[in-house]
Amino acid sequence: MATPARRYRYHEWLGGDDPLAPPPDLRAALDELGREVMEGSSPQAALRELMRRGVQGTQGLDDLTRRVWERRSQIQRRNNLDGTMREVQRLLNDALTAERRELFPNPSDDARFREAQLDALPPGTAAAVTELSNYDWQSSDARESYRQIQDLLGREMLEQRFQGMKQAMQNATPQDVERIKDMLSDLNSLLSAHSAGEDTTEQFQEFMAKHGEFFPENPRNTDELADLLAQRSAAAQRMLNSMTDEQRAELAQLGQQAFGDPSLGAQLDLLDAHLQQLRPGEDWNGSARFRGKNPMGLGEGAQAMQDLAELDALAEQLAQSYPGASLEDIDVESLVRQLGQEAGVDARRLSEMERALRQQGLLERAADGSLRLTPKALRRLGETALRQVVDQLRGRGERDSDKAGAAGEPTGSTRAWEFGDTEPWDVSRTVRNAVLRTVSSGGGKVRLAVEDVEITETEQRARAAVALCVDTSWSMVQDGRWLPMKRTALALHQLISTRFRTDALQLITFGRHATTVDIGELTALEGAWEQGTNLHHALLLAGRHVRRHPDAQPVVLVVTDGEPTAHLESDGEAVFNYPPLERTLGKTLVEVDSLAKLGASISVFRLGDEPRLARFVDVIARRSGGRVIAPDLDGLGAAVVGDYLRNRRRS
Template structure:
């Protein structure tokens, strides 16, 4: 359509074609990596974390779980659309109407012949096909022309419905739409039979490796396939839609009871007796099935609706149900019974490769197509950005991804509300930095800043001060434009190097409490902070359960092994002491994260010994390691996660309880040696770890 406009401009109106939203925000690769990282921190392998990310959705689009819910909801709606035997009910109603018209014509005739015919009509079989066979085998001499024409229309309608059910959209229905309500397919069954025979022969020849002349076939029968405006790409292209339609027609028949199926086959046989139409279409269906045996459909016995569907409408319904089941399986659905059985491709991450956004859009709507498109690009985008490597079924995070996850973890701790509260509580963290998206300033940089303190001779840094105020106001819009805590001064003092050891409990209790992921994320954030802001410090992270072992930054993103009981704090403290021995002259800092008492220690033979309840020997060996650290000048900050809002205690508070709890053996041992105990909610664990490190590292 065109329309006039000022200056003689012309406007063209084109048909709407669904596609990606041009106003949609660009793909957030960093956000996708962050979502993937949450699963990896929790101990999942990258392919498992990626699968979970796709299940949850990205950037506000539906994930596969939501799409599966929509598939199931749509499936239930389709299954209630109508009954599968509606063609038999319609045919019986039309036949009864024709018989009624004939009986009215016979009632006006007082002859014995009329009574005999009335008796014959009254004794017609209830089976519609058998009744028609009785009337057609020895042609019944109709008295009513209207009745005779009604039976002829009934047979013609069943034949047309049968052709439509077998050829379906876009062939038969579209041809009828172009050529009229009857068209060539309805008025010339011989032509349909010739096309079906020729296409079956073409498929059979191709299956035997013989050459096929597709051009010749299209020249003779192209009118049946108007969807191919010029020419199909190949024989598979031509056969694909017909194969799906044929499979749906077979599934429709198998969904009927044996009696109704036999009645339908008989009805179709009577309607298509001429020109060998049924035989030709059956031969074509067999050839299509041999070409696409994967399209064999199971019965859909759950279909049950009040509306009486014609044969083509019923096959439409079956075809849509089959497509919904295919979509459900591809999305990872595992419903059994009347749903999509089995597991889909998401078990191997690349399952969305088999999901066509156009199909999802046609079945569920344009938003589903957009969601499938977004989900399908998650993994390729991460790979293109250099964040994932390895095979499709077992992807791996690259060093660049590890670095970015560390920066993101540190940035979240520095800018999040939990992080700010943890940093600012108790007066600790006077030297904390705000993480930005870029690497932190290196040690000794003249641009590095620290919180300004009254009486400090260091000059104020206006840019850093404004940045702090903006970050604070973003989290709390009602706060003042400028607060004393926003003030930043240029750092001029020299730093003393530290040897820091973070000891993280990775036992099964931490996993059960949901603390495993936050603990590993906190450790990666510490690695990132030290590497970027305090490169002169020597940092070591030790993970422990029944035994303790050093963990690199990459190790923190490895999949979790089997859950192991036991918290061997003694072994972890021993590895910390060894770390300090390798870095003499650096101030020792120990941060210990555990949610329970020590329950394991290293025995005389060097193997771990676990006991519950804890044995006195375990407590004694743990306290001996604390004594050795204290002798080396190291103080321990014990962080107990998962117990509510952050609170701290010192040696003097140990006797009266910690945040309302009776002091445990470990907390008493730590505080008795000048250490500090901090209890924190799981969400604040990372910020508490960073604060403990920053507040304990020495400054000169």
């Protein structure tokens, strides 16, 4: 039976993340993260810095925050809050002009009396509108302009509390106004019962069944309805707080003329009171300064205040400065509303990148709750560091370390694979074993099993006991040598752990004291202000490492930018002095001679041009049969790895 053809559907892309966009570049992110850690940041701080800066193709939190503040400033800089008052003033002037034009040719005393009424109107816009509420307009145009004032006030006051109501109530009929008043009455009754602690489940359902058309957000219960309304009502209050006392007084007076029905304003005031009681945590006392030329109506002003509040919340979320902050906290929908679709995509990609770094085992939580790089992350950083070193070595025409560390020359014989073997497979004998085993067991499909594998035997290759001693005194941090030193250690560690697995590497740091560290500790090591370059102690630890591996070729590598200024006494106390004491130099050279007796030649990688250091490391090289290399910082890794390979070739 034929397999039915697979069907695909294609439709218009409706926004959201680009489905064809590449996934976050975790290797680039990890390299950035590793660089920050190696420069002395904690992994947690390094991750924050990475999220702040972003990566190529994705804006970081700093850029998004800057755009949030620009958007906030733009709203305040372009707009002002007197839009409704200006529009009411314009309509009032139109009404008065049309009425006077109608009255002027009329010779009757009634016309003169009406003109006197118009001339005696109070100077304030709100007072004049109130005074004219019972005026019998003679001009139909004037009557229509005044009706538009009442209609505008009603729609603006509703828009303040219910987004979208201004458009819905365009050309509202008396029946529409009655429906709104009925809804407000039922709403206040519902919120009053809820505020009193009553169970309003049934009342809420009846309310939504009757008035649900006014709430496209479709709240599921009274609490969600209160949350929805309180945000808008608080924004309206903040807008009023931003006005002058005179403007607030005029608006309060004009509110009585909304749709020509004073009871509407009273219902809205009662609604605000209920919401303030139910949601006191909303910002009811805030304000903002608007200094632009674009006039906003009451509804637009309330929306602007909501936008400002949303932008303030986004700025806090993007700052990630509060305890337990996470990129998951960012309200992406709000970000898209304020900054556009691309900002939402960037925020989602940053969050995805942070989550992927954790999920893919690159970051882990330590026992003390802090973040740290996992061994997997350190291997990836080591691969990057080693790749850079290999590129430099190839540029110099030196040995290709990608092929370094293979077993010795084949002997011509094979043997069965055992756990831990790293020699190459003998493919033909392995496949033959699988075929013979399958045939002897009755045939069937040939499948490889562990017991089929044979490996090519090789000559035994000499092991090396490698001690990399790195200077961690403050001058290494101060002079920009900290990061190159760590990258060098990462590259050498990666080379030995992947290409020369039988070699034994010991990492030793030395400042006032010396200590042995693993690659994770060295990578995360923070620079500290501490005087002293205790090479004596470092060589002492290197000697112990070499003695633990008597069958291995000793390789001692020292990276330093200062002459020895500290030594270790027999009681474990580190003695520091600058300039160096003769005792310090003498004890250091004793350890050099001790290593030379073990067959170790010491390679010193001298950073900087300090003459006293240059003279002393020359003495070390002569007494140990080693050499001094003075690389620039970019070439430090290649110099150390190249010297390690040179020492191995001699074995």
